[in-house]
Amino acid sequence: MEVSYNVRYQKSNFSSKVLIDKEGEIIIYGKGFRLKGKGAQDKGELINFSEIKEFYFNDDKILFITFNKEKYSISDSGTLFDQMLIDIYKARNEFLMDALFMKGGKLRAEYEGDYQRLSKFGKLISKGDAKLRLYERSLIVVPETSDAFSIHYDFVNYHEFDEMEYNLKIVMDDGTNMFFSGLGNDFEFFQEKMNELLGGMYETLVNDILKRAFPEFHAATLLKLGYKMKGGKAVSLKDLQKMDKDLAVAVDKFIFEDEKFAENVKPLRELTNEHEIFYGIARDDAVKGSYIRWVMFAVPSKNIVGFSILPRWQEGGAKDQNHQHEMYFFKIIMEQGNAAEKTEDKIREVDEALVTLNFTKDPCYKDKRELRHSPYQYAIRKLPFLRILRKSYVGKISSSDKNEWKTKLDEIFKNAMLPSE
Numbered sequence: 001m002e003v004s005y006n007v008r009y010q011k012s013n014f015s016s017k018v019l020i021d022k023e024g025e026i027i028i029y030g031k032g033f034r035l036k037g038k039g040a041q042d043k044g045e046l047i048n049f050s051e052i053k054e055f056y057f058n059d060d061k062i063l064f065i066t067f068n069k070e071k072y073s074i075s076d077s078g079t080l081f082d083q084m085l086i087d088i089y090k091a092r093n094e095f096l097m098d099a100l101f102m103k104g105g106k107l108r109a110e111y112e113g114d115y116q117r118l119s120k121f122g123k124l125i126s127k128g129d130a131k132l133r134l135y136e137r138s139l140i141v142v143p144e145t146s147d148a149f150s151i152h153y154d155f156v157n158y159h160e161f162d163e164m165e166y167n168l169k170i171v172m173d174d175g176t177n178m179f180f181s182g183l184g185n186d187f188e189f190f191q192e193k194m195n196e197l198l199g200g201m202y203e204t205l206v207n208d209i210l211k212r213a214f215p216e217f218h219a220a221t222l223l224k225l226g227y228k229m230k231g232g233k234a235v236s237l238k239d240l241q242k243m244d245k246d247l248a249v250a251v252d253k254f255i256f257e258d259e260k261f262a263e264n265v266k267p268l269r270e271l272t273n274e275h276e277i278f279y280g281i282a283r284d285d286a287v288k289g290s291y292i293r294w295v296m297f298a299v300p301s302k303n304i305v306g307f308s309i310l311p312r313w314q315e316g317g318a319k320d321q322n323h324q325h326e327m328y329f330f331k332i333i334m335e336q337g338n339a340a341e342k343t344e345d346k347i348r349e350v351d352e353a354l355v356t357l358n359f360t361k362d363p364c365y366k367d368k369r370e371l372r373h374s375p376y377q378y379a380i381r382k383l384p385f386l387r388i389l390r391k392s393y394v395g396k397i398s399s400s401d402k403n404e405w406k407t408k409l410d411e412i413f414k415n416a417m418l419p420s421e
Contacts, residue, residue, distance in 0.1 A: 003028050005084045008076035009035045011045075014069040026074060028087050031095050035072070047072070049095040050378050057085060057145075067381065085145050093148040097140060099378040101356050102150035104137025109193045114182035115141050117149075120175025132180065134193055137201065137231070151178060153201050154231030154355050161191050168194065173348060202226035208283055209291045213313075214250055221247055231355045232282025234296050234347060237274040255279050255295050255310065261325045264405040268297040268306065276300075278347065285358060290314040292359050298347060300339040303332050304394065304416045305346045309359055325400065328365055329412045331392040336418065346392070352385040365393045 004027040011020040022037035024044065032051075036044025047066070055064040060081045062074040077084050097103055111134075116127040130143040139151040151170060158171040167181035168191070183190050206219070206226035214222065224243045228235045240248035256262040269277065278296040296307040308327040332339040332346045353364050363376035363386060371377055380386055394416050397408045 003087050005077050005080055007035075007074050007084075010073045010075075011035075012071045014071070016071070023076070026084070026088075028084075028091055030091055033088065033091070035074070049092050050099065053381070055092070055147075062088070089143075089145050089147075093142050096148050097142075097150075099375075100150075100383060101379060102138060102140050102148065104135045104150075104152065106136050107133060108136060108197065109134045109189070111183055111186050111190050113180055113186075113190070115143075116179040117141075118177040118179075120177070122177075125176075129182065132183075132190070134190075134197060136197065139194070152231075152352075152356060153198055154233055155352065156198065159194070159198065161195075163191075201230045205229060205231075205281070205283065209281055213254060213281065213291075214247065217244070217247055217250070225251075229281060232280045232292060232294070232359065233351050233355060234278035234280045234294075237277045237279070240279070241274060251279050251281075255293055258310070258325070260400060260402075261308075261310075264325070264400070264402055265295075265297070265308075265327070267406055267409055268299065271299045271301060272297055276343075280354075282355070282359065284312055287312060287314065294354070294359070296347065296350060298332075298343050300332060300343050302413045302416060303339045303418060304413065305330050305332055305343070305350060306412075307350055307354070309354075309361060326361075326396055326398040328361065328396045329394045329416065330389060331394055331416050333418070334392060349385045349389045353383075353389050356383070357386075364389055365396070 004025050006024075007026050008023050009020070009026070010018060010022075012018045022042075024035065024037035024042065027034040027036070032046060032048035034044050034046045036042050051066045051068070052064050053067045055062075057063065060075060060077070062085065063072070065071050111132045112129070113132050114127070114129050115132070117125040119125055126143075126146060128143050128146065130141045133140040133142060137153055139153070140148055141151070142148045151172070155173045156170055157173045160169050161167075162169070165181070166183065166187045167179060170178040170180075172178070180190075202223070203226065206222045210222045210226055211219070221244050225235070225240070225247065228239060228243075237248060237252065240251055256265075276298040278298070280292075280294045280296070282292045284290040284292045290312050293310040293313060294307060295310065296305065298305045306327045306329040308325060310325070330346065330350070333342050350364075357363055357376070357379070360376070362374070363371060363380050368377075368380060371380060380390060395408075395412050397405055397412070399405050399408060
């Protein structure tokens, strides 16, 4: 894709001092655009979408601010403004879908319809018409003149099709409400495909992983676990006990089969109850026939949540012998408040970060300079749950020595304390 429009563009610094004011053109590429003045000698400026922090438009003017705090405005495109805006958003949304890890698996279908997105408090976030792209693990909403966003099936708490009103309601784990309508004759096809994809999420986990790991349990019991653990989401020990007490014991044993690691985390177990320890199991797309296991402890009394991704388990019972146990710790609240009231939000942040980024740990804690050339560069700046998680990072423990582990854990607790404590 490469199209151009005649425009006037202006560049100013953070103090609103105008640095450039030119008549010229905008040339739109796949991952950004070039602003240049008239004349063959003017090479202009190449702006990558990854450099843009804020992007919006008013009337017949496009405005954006870069992460370097430079301000730009694009205007005077005449009657072609609407088409220019569509072309910019088309390119920008393709970039966002990749940079923010919206695509889950292969594209399975695409429809056109209307959407409405409301916060958990009922406040309108956005609405309009859009393309609805159904992937194996996510639905991406692609409006014509606003930013695309995705619905990860793993974080769908509830969905309901209204066959009288021809619409779909989705409630996310965080309380966000989505409504989809205006599909016309495609409504039944959309309904069938959505039900197939949403149902297939946990059936894959059950058939590919849980039946192999826990063959002694009935399929109906494993389906309950698979539904709760979609995509490898954390499930509390209490929820496991409600499903089946024997399954809870088996999962705990499966996670803590390394006796040394189990011994090291005893101080955490002693501070938690069955509502505050969580387990996750997911398919590992990096190595065929293997899966990921992870554990998380929430300790509101110490204002801390910690998780560890355990050695990869492969088909046939083989284990990753080179894996080193590491646990990463994050503050539940940063400044003030009751940690117990915010624990659920912090657990959701960890869940979303790990599941969305396929259990890659680096973007959860590493300095942004270390991730400068990584595929996570834009995500760590723009994904809200990842930004908050990174800001709350306290430290990690990687030692295998029991005494050293306990010493470092005490340091973590001390660093996680609020200033008033």
